Amino acid sequence: MKNIVVDIHTHTIASGHAYGTIRENALAAQEKGLLGLGISDHAPGIPNVAKPNHFSNLRAVPRQLYGVNIYYGVENNVLNDGTMTLPENILERLDYNIVGIHGLCYEDQGMDRNTDNLITCMKHPKTFFISHPDDGGFPLDYERLVLAAKEYGVALELNDAHIRNPRMKNTLENVRTYLELCMKHHANIFVGSDAHDPSRVGCFDSAIALLEEMGFDEDLIINNSLDKFEEFIHFK
Numbered sequence: 364m365k366n367i368v369v370d371i372h373t374h375t376i377a378s379g380h381a382y383g384t385i386r387e388n389a390l391a392a393q394e395k396g397l398l399g400l401g402i403s404d405h406a407p408g409i410p411n412v413a414k415p416n417h418f419s420n421l422r423a424v425p426r427q428l429y430g431v432n433i434y435y436g437v438e439n440n441v442l443n444d445g446t447m448t449l450p451e452n453i454l455e456r457l458d459y460n461i462v463g464i465h466g467l468c469y470e471d472q473g474m475d476r477n478t479d480n481l482i483t484c485m486k487h488p489k490t491f492f493i494s495h496p497d498d499g500g501f502p503l504d505y506e507r508l509v510l511a512a513k514e515y516g517v518a519l520e521l522n523d524a525h526i527r528n529p530r531m532k533n534t535l536e537n538v539r540t541y542l543e544l545c546m547k548h549h550a551n552i553f554v555g556s557d558a559h560d561p562s563r564v565g566c567f568d569s570a571i572a573l574l575e576e577m578g579f580d581e582d583l584i585i586n587n588s589l590d591k592f593e594e595f596i597h598f599k
Contacts, residue, residue, distance in 0.1 A: 364575050365587040367567045369399035372438065372461060372494060372520065372555030377404040379411030383561035389428035391558075395565030398589045399432040403461050408440040408448035408468040419453045432589070434458045434598070438494055440468050445483035454489045459596045461520075462487075463494030464501045474502040481508060485515040491596050492553060495522040496541060499532030505541040513550040518585050518595065523570040524557035538573065546580055551595070553586045 373388055374381035383391070385402055392400040402421060405412045421435040436459045440448040447454075447462060454460055462484040464477065471477065481503070484490055493512065496503055496519050512519055519541060525531050526538065545552055554571070558564040574584075581587060585595045592598075 364571060365581055366396070367554045367571070367584075367586055368397055368589055369401065369586040369592045370397055370556050370558065370565050371401040371434070371436070371459070371492060371553055371586055371592075372403050372522070373401060373558045373564055374404055374438075375402065377413040377417055378559070379405070379409070381559035385424055386428060387561040388558070388564050389431050389433065391561040391564040392431045393429035397431055397565050399434060399592065400564070401434045401436045401459070403436040403438045405465075406437050406439045406447070406449040408442070409465055410467060415450060415453050418449060419456055422456065434596075436461060438463055439484075440465050441480050441484050442468065443470055443472060443480070445480040447484055447487070454487070457489060458598060459491045460487060460489040461492040461494045462490050464498065466500060469501070471501050474504050477501050478504040478507050482511040485511055485517045490515075490517060492518050492520060494520050494555070495525050495557070496520065497522065497525050497531070497534045497537040499534065499537060505537070505544055509541055509544040509548050509550045513548055516595075518551040518553045519545065520555045521552050521570045521574070522555050522557050523567050524563070526569040526573065539577070542574075542577060542579060545583060549583065551583050551585050554584060
């Protein structure tokens with residue numbers, strides 16, 4: 364299987380519960396042989412994260428560090444009414460928006476409503492990714508989610524950190540379900556480290572092993588090629 368060359372889903376100290384800086388993560392990416400690194404700290408809504416002006420000023424960060432291309436993103440929070448926590452005027456300044464359900468600012472609404480809320484967020488022009496849709500604490504209708512992701516040009520995450528975490532509820536079962544549906548409907552995924560420390564940047568071993576076991580179609584993985592990734596997010 365081709366190497367993953369862009370780590371889209373990484374966190375820095377700006378997330379409040381992660382332990383590296385942008386430059387430390389970029390150096391780790393360079394050491395892992397990555398070509399690109401996405402900065403995707405948690406948006407307000409989760410306690411102790413950076414304020415909105417942190418995201419609006421990401422353009423102050425160089426577009427290349429240690430030979431690694433840098434992309435400006437956010438891991439945004441979907442709320443119970445289907446809205447997101449980072450304001451529109453800031454989202455438009457970023458390269459991409461990852462949307463995820465996080466229990467610190469979301470109450471389970473049941474399968475249908477949870478799915479509706481994520482699909483509503485998919486319609487935003489900066490939303491290109493859905494983070495960790497495997498979380499069994501927030502059930503989703505995967506058939507509807509995958510079909511909507513294909514319709515709106517959004518990739519679902521295969522989250523390496525969740526696969527490795529034995530405390531996650533029904534993760535492997537859920538992951539297998541939506542990966543099979545992605546192959547059936549030719550919908551895209553991305554592989555994310557969800558790194559909260561530089562040592563985890565570019566760590567995809569568990570995810571890659573699962574994809575190989577399932578015989579997953581590599582053409583559907585959008586971050587195993589720098590050109591494919593940039594085309595996916597309409598990067599200029």
